[in-house]
Structure formats: structure tokens, C-alpha cells
Amino acid sequence: xxxxxxxxxxxxxxxxxVPEALIFSPYPSEFESWDDQVETPAxxxxxEGGQGDCRQAAFPDQHVDDRIDGVRDYYNSDRAIGLISAAxxxxxxxxxxxxKVGELYEGEYMLYLAGILSSKKEVKVTERVNVLDYGxxxxxxxxxxxxxxxxxxxxxxxxxxxxxxAKKLDPEGTxxxxxxxxxxxxxxxxxxxxxxxxxxxxxxxxxQCEIAQEFFRVLKPGARLIGLDWMAAAGLTEEEYxxxxxxxxxxxxxxxxxxxxxxxxxRRAGFERVNFKDTAILGxxxxxxxxxxxxxxxxxxxxxxxxxxxxxxxxxQGQLSIDSFSDLHRHLYALEAMSLAIANEMYWExxxxxxxxxx
Numbered sequence: 001x002x003x004x005x006x007x008x009x010x011x012x013x014x015x016x017x018v019p020e021a022l023i024f025s026p027y028p029s030e031f032e033s034w035d036d037q038v039e040t041p042a043x044x045x046x047x048e049g050g051q052g053d054c055r056q057a058a059f060p061d062q063h064v065d066d067r068i069d070g071v072r073d074y075y076n077s078d079r080a081i082g083l084i085s086a087a088x089x090x091x092x093x094x095x096x097x098x099x100k101v102g103e104l105y106e107g108e109y110m111l112y113l114a115g116i117l118s119s120k121k122e123v124k125v126t127e128r129v130n131v132l133d134y135g136x137x138x139x140x141x142x143x144x145x146x147x148x149x150x151x152x153x154x155x156x157x158x159x160x161x162x163x164x165x166a167k168k169l170d171p172e173g174t175x176x177x178x179x180x181x182x183x184x185x186x187x188x189x190x191x192x193x194x195x196x197x198x199x200x201x202x203x204x205x206x207x208q209c210e211i212a213q214e215f216f217r218v219l220k221p222g223a224r225l226i227g228l229d230w231m232a233a234a235g236l237t238e239e240e241y242x243x244x245x246x247x248x249x250x251x252x253x254x255x256x257x258x259x260x261x262x263x264x265x266x267r268r269a270g271f272e273r274v275n276f277k278d279t280a281i282l283g284x285x286x287x288x289x290x291x292x293x294x295x296x297x298x299x300x301x302x303x304x305x306x307x308x309x310x311x312x313x314x315x316x317q318g319q320l321s322i323d324s325f326s327d328l329h330r331h332l333y334a335l336e337a338m339s340l341a342i343a344n345e346m347y348w349e350x351x352x353x354x355x356x357x358x359x
Contacts, residue, residue, distance in 0.1 A: 067206035067255055068158070068182040074253040075159035075204075083331065084137045084162075099289040101282065107141050107198075110226045113353060114194045116150055123150045132156060132185075132192045132218065134211075135200020139166035139175055145196075146174040154187070156180050183210060190220045202229035202257035202352070212269040221359040225271065227352035230338075233345060234259045244346040247320045251334030262352065271354035278350045291349040295339045317344060 074080050101109040102119065111117040118124050129151045133142040136155035146153045153175045157163050160179040167177050178186050195215055205211050215225055232245045236258065245256050257265075263274045279285060280292040287293060320337045341347035 064206045065182075067253075070253045071204050071206065072158050072182065075157075076161040079330075080159075081138070081162065081165060099279065099285050099291060099294075102284040106228060107144050110196055110198075110228060110351070111145065111148070113226045113351065114196070114224050116194070117148065123148055125150055128152055129193045130154075130191060130220075132187070132195045133175075134195060134197040134215070135204060136166070136177070137200075138162060138169055139177060141196070141198055142175045143170060151194075152176075154178070154192070156185055156187075158182050183207070183214075185214045185218055187218045189217055191218050193220055193223050195219055195223070195225045197227040197229065199229055201227055202231045202262055203252070203254050205257075206255040208255070208257055208262065209265040209268060212265040212271070215266075216269040216271060216356065219356045221356055223356040225266070225352070225354040225356075228349065229352060230256060230347065230349045231262065231276075232256050232258045232347060236346070240346070244319050244341045244344070247322055247325065247337040248334065248341060248347065250322055250325055251330055251337055256347075266352075266354045270356065272357050274352075274354045276350050276352055278348055280348055282351075292342050295335075295342045319344075 099106050104112055104117075104119065104121065108117060108121060112119060116123065116125055116129060131145055131151040131153045133139075133145070133153065133155045136142050136157050139155055142153050142155045145151050155163075155166065155175055155177045157166070157177070157179055158181075163177045163179045166175075170177070180186055195218070201208065201211065219225070232241055236244070241258075248254060249256055259276050263276075266274050280290055319340050320333065325333055338347060
């Protein structure tokens with residue numbers, strides 16, 4: 001799957017000095033379903049501080065436009081396009097961590113959460129639905145949505161080169177692809193019934209509150225937002241975030257969000273019933289295909305031990321040092337930073353669900 005592609009793109013391992021591990025217990029450490037009405041310490045700080053999107057980047061003093069430019073440059077690169085084009089571990093699936101919830105693949109499950117598909121993959125809607133896929137990469141998920149014949153599908157992407165590549169891969173024009181400037185979507189108010197994102201909002205959007213306002217602006221009353229994304233653990237302090245998530249952000253040009261920050265941004269934009277579902281706990285996903293376990297497997301020499309990471313870094317209760325980052329080995333560094341954070345319960349992937357109030 002994507003691990004093999006990343007390893008192929010990284011010829012050798014960057015030297016990695018591991019700092020002393022931080023020992024703490026984030027709250028809540030695990031949850032199947034969490035709503036931002038739970039008052040964690042981090043949420044309280046976020047509320048009192050009035051800090052925009054309420055999360056720290058790897059370099060918090062870097063201007064948001066610089067981070068947006070970094071995302072755009074990276075995803076326009078040959079390296080990123082090659083990675084996105086890599087085949088996945090499940091037949092016909094290309095998502096970075098493909099899995100199934102019951103009989104539904106991850107994208108189909110998102111359509112189920114949106115009320116478009118039934119649990120038996122039957123189209124439930126009687127009229128065509130206007131759908132926006134945010135941060136759509138090369139459009140593979142968007143074309144999957146279009147294949148059900150249920151929706152008018154639009155994609156918006158910060159990387160103009162990816163938009164052009166996506167159009168080439170969709171010669172029939174089943175999906176409408178457009179780029180944007182990182183701030184404002186090229187759509188009228190109240191255009192879409194559903195907005196989807198996969199690993200593009202929490203993970204790769206530096207200006208999360210600003211984009212949450214754009215989400216709300218282009219969605220119709222009563223519309224739904226359904227996302228699948230990587231997030232930092234709930235309740236992390238600034239120090240913990242920098243230690244565990246900073247290396248991931250550095251390697252991926254990411255600005256990883258927290259459940260508290262994402263929920264606050266969405267609610268401030270006007271969304272209601274903001275909810276998260278952790279794929280490590282959610283029922284119906286085979287254990288070996290849970291995104292968390294797919295990454296944790298990277299730290300194992302065989303199915304029963306963690307010898308590889310123990311040999312490399314002397315501990316799995318620690319994170320790679322930012323000082324050990326090498327752009328030449330960017331993807332391997334990123335993969336191992338993510339694996340260490342996941343193994344220590346600091347990083348997780350889950351579904352984000354939010355609703356626009358009806359008039």
C-alpha cells in the first residue's frame with residue numbers, strides 16, 4: 001500500500017536522534033464518539049484565549065500565508081503527485097489508509113453518513129445531489145461518488161497542477177475540477193448539499209477557521225459536512241503538540257488540527273451537531289485495516305514485536321527529533337513520525353460530521 005510507495009521514494013533512513021519521551025495521559029485518550037461540548041482542558045484554553053483555529057503548527061511563528069504556500073508547492077510537486085498516484089492495498093482503492101466499515105469502503109461509508117447511500121450501497125436520494133469534494137487530489141474519491149449516478153460532483157484543490165492532472169484522468173468530464181487561492185472558494189453561496197473531505201482539512205489546511213467559514217458559506221441550509229482526517233489527540237498541551245505532532249507537520253507541510261480546534265472552528269462558522277468518530281474504536285472495521293493499525297505495523301519486524309523501532313531508536317515511547325529531518329528522506333521520516341505518534345496514542349484518524357441548520 002502507501003507504505004511501500006513511501007519507502008520506494010526514500011532510499012535511506014535519515015539519522016534520527018530521539019529526545020527523552022514525554023509521559024502523560026491525554027484526555028480523552030480513546031473515544032468512539034466525541035462532541036465538543038465535552039470541556040477538556042485544551043478546549044477551555046482555546047475558548048478563553050480566543051486563538052483563531054486553536055492549534056499549534058510545527059512553526060507557530062510562521063505566517064499562515066507562508067504555510068499555505070508550502071502546502072501548494074508540495075502538492076504541485078512530482079513527489080506528491082507520484083505518491084497520490086500510488087496504488088493502495090485493497091483492490092481498486094487508492095486512499096492512503098483504505099478500510100471497510102462493514103461492507104462499505106471508507107468512501108462509501110462517507111456517502112452513507114451523508115444519507116446518499118444505504119448500508120447495502122443502494123442510492124437513497126431521489127434527486128441529484130450537489131457535492132463538493134474539498135482538497136480532492138487527483139479526483140479518485142470524486143469519481144467514485146460520480147459513479148453512483150447520484151450527484152453533481154465538484155472538486156476544489158489548492159494545487160493547480162493536480163487539478164490539471166485530475167482533468168486528464170477524467171476525460172468524460174464526470175467531475176468539475178477547480179483550483180482556489182487558499183482562502184476563497186470559486187462558488188456562489190448555498191451551492192452544495194454535501195461537502196466531503198479526506199485528509200485535506202485537519203491535516204493540510206493552515207487556516208482552518210477561515211476555511212470552515214467557506215464550508216458554511218457554500219453549503220445550503222440543512223446540508224451536511226462529512227470528513228475523514230488525521231488529528232492530534234484531544235487534550236494535548238502546547239508542549240505535547242509540538243513534541244508529537246511537530247515532526248509530522250514538518251514532514252508533510254501539514255497543520256494538523258485537534259478535535260477541540262476543529263469543532264470550535266466549525267461551530268464558530270455556524271455548524272451544529274459537530275461530532276467525531278474514531279476509526280480505532282468504531283465498530284465494523286477489520287482490525288488489520290484500521291488506519292491506526294496499518295501505521296503501527298510499520299514499527300514491527302513481525303506481527304508480535306516492536307523490534308525494528310526498538311533497534312532504531314531505543315524506544316517507541318518517543319518521537320523523532322525535528323533536527324533529524326532531511327528533505328531527501330521526507331516521506332520515510334513522515335511515515336515513522338506518524339507511526340510513533342499513533343503507537344503512543346497521540347495521533348488518530350476519524351470521521352468528522354457536522355450539520356448546517358435548516359431555515
